[in-house]
Amino acid sequence: MGEIYLNGQFVPPEQAVVSVLDRGFLFGDGVYEVIPAYAGKPLRTPEHLQRLENSLRAIGMQAPLSDVQWDEIFARLLSASPEADQAIYLQVTRGVAPTRDHRFPKAPTPTVMAMAKPMKVRDPAIAREGVAAVVREDIRWLRCDIKSTALLAAVMLRQEADEAGAEEAILIRDGLALEGSTSNLFIVLDGVLVTPPKGQLLLPGITRDLVLELAERAGLASREADVPVAALRNAEEVWITSSTREVMPVTRLDGQLIGSGKPGAAWQRIDDQYQAFKREARRGSA
Numbered sequence: 001m002g003e004i005y006l007n008g009q010f011v012p013p014e015q016a017v018v019s020v021l022d023r024g025f026l027f028g029d030g031v032y033e034v035i036p037a038y039a040g041k042p043l044r045t046p047e048h049l050q051r052l053e054n055s056l057r058a059i060g061m062q063a064p065l066s067d068v069q070w071d072e073i074f075a076r077l078l079s080a081s082p083e084a085d086q087a088i089y090l091q092v093t094r095g096v097a098p099t100r101d102h103r104f105p106k107a108p109t110p111t112v113m114a115m116a117k118p119m120k121v122r123d124p125a126i127a128r129e130g131v132a133a134v135v136r137e138d139i140r141w142l143r144c145d146i147k148s149t150a151l152l153a154a155v156m157l158r159q160e161a162d163e164a165g166a167e168e169a170i171l172i173r174d175g176l177a178l179e180g181s182t183s184n185l186f187i188v189l190d191g192v193l194v195t196p197p198k199g200q201l202l203l204p205g206i207t208r209d210l211v212l213e214l215a216e217r218a219g220l221a222s223r224e225a226d227v228p229v230a231a232l233r234n235a236e237e238v239w240i241t242s243s244t245r246e247v248m249p250v251t252r253l254d255g256q257l258i259g260s261g262k263p264g265a266a267w268q269r270i271d272d273q274y275q276a277f278k279r280e281a282r283r284g285s286a
């Protein structure tokens with residue numbers, strides 16, 4: 001791994017260390033972003049930084065850096081492998097306090113960290129066969145719109161999916177499917193692309209918005225509407241989306257086939273658009 005940005009400096013990973021009194025460590029008191037970058041060009045930086053600001057505001061913190069400062073940090077992190085596709089991870093915590101006390105410190109100095117790592121190339125089997133998912137009760141809190149580093153429920157759900165041989169756990173609250181443990185959810189029902197509406201119970205994914213735009217461009221009808229668990233199970237297609245997974249077809253749900261059991265035609269159309277969008281991004285014209 002290349003250098004890590006920590007509190008104003010770029011340091012080798014072994015020197016990127018934080019106090020045990022950091023509230024991120026003690027309480028998960030922080031927020032984060034994951035930004036995909038294609039050949040050194042981050043995708044939708046303004047949208048990611050806006051979501052970061054929304055997360056910070058929701059937890060009573062202010063933006064520690066300007067957008068220009070973030071851009072400079074990203075450029076330096078990405079410059080270590082300029083041709084590669086990479087994922088930037090950034091995290092802001094409420095910093096180090098003198099003692100462990102739940103209450104916010106009076107004048108906190110945030111801990112600010114960012115790093116980049118190579119993005120995994122999609123296994124060709126995923127486009128051919130799709131992936132498996134399991135359905136689980138959503139055991140997370142009621143502010144899933146905040147991209148909080150307090151991810152224990154998501155960690156447990158993702159692990160459960162993995163142990164069930166699945167790529168993702170799709171989460172249900174009050175009979176409605178909301179999103180995956182680390183992704184947003186789309187279904188195709190009666191030929192229409194449907195994704196649950198934004199609100200406090202799911203993360204407003206940047207990829208989700210992009211997929212809605214690409215659907216419009218491709219002439220695929222879409223709507224933001226509740227997805228009852230029965231609709232999920234009877235859908236013609238199910239997809240999960242995220243910055244690192246792009247648009248991933250789910251073809252098995254709790255062991256039952258979705259549609260034909262192969263990635264569907266609508267997925268293929270949107271994935272073609274998505275891959276074209278990435279090529280534009282690499283050229284710097286997305």
Ligand code: PDD
Pocket residue numbers: 034179180181182183184202203204205206207208241242243244
């Ligand atoms: N996760 N919903 C949840 C709960 C997520 O954790 C993520 C992303 C998404 C998709 O958001 P976006 O399209 O902006 O990546 C939806 C990231 C990738 C992560 O935690 O690593």
